[in-house]
Amino acid sequence: MVDKSAIQEHAEVIGADGVHIGTVDHVDGDRIKLTKADSPQSEDGQGGKHHYLPLGLVAEIESDGVVRLSATAANAVELFEEAE
Structure with a gap:
């Protein structure tokens, strides 16, 4: 596991495919909280929301600080947890 x-x-x-998923807001326990800025507007028109990804998806931290996941971008988005 990567050092959080x-x-x-x-x-x-x-993602593992090099596709942008989001930007780190901060690490929250065993999850990465992503900024609202990368979040699409929700169906209810309320604007972007914070999303979380499990730390277990992190494959590596690249030398330039980029967080690369073990899942493709499409798969990672399916695993998003929304902030309440």
């Missing part, structure tokens, strides 16, 4: 202290705020999160 190596994950920096505002780091880009990409």
Whole structure:
């Protein structure tokens, strides 16, 4: 497992396929909280919401700080947990 202290705020999160997924807001326990800015507007028109990804999906922290996941972007998005 990756050292979660190596994950920096505002780091880009990409899938195993290199596709942008989001930007780190901060690490919250065993999850990465993504910023609202990358979140699409919800169906209810309320705007973006924070999403969380499990730390277990992190494959590596690249030398430039980018967080690369073990899942493709499409698969990772399916695993999003929304903030309440």
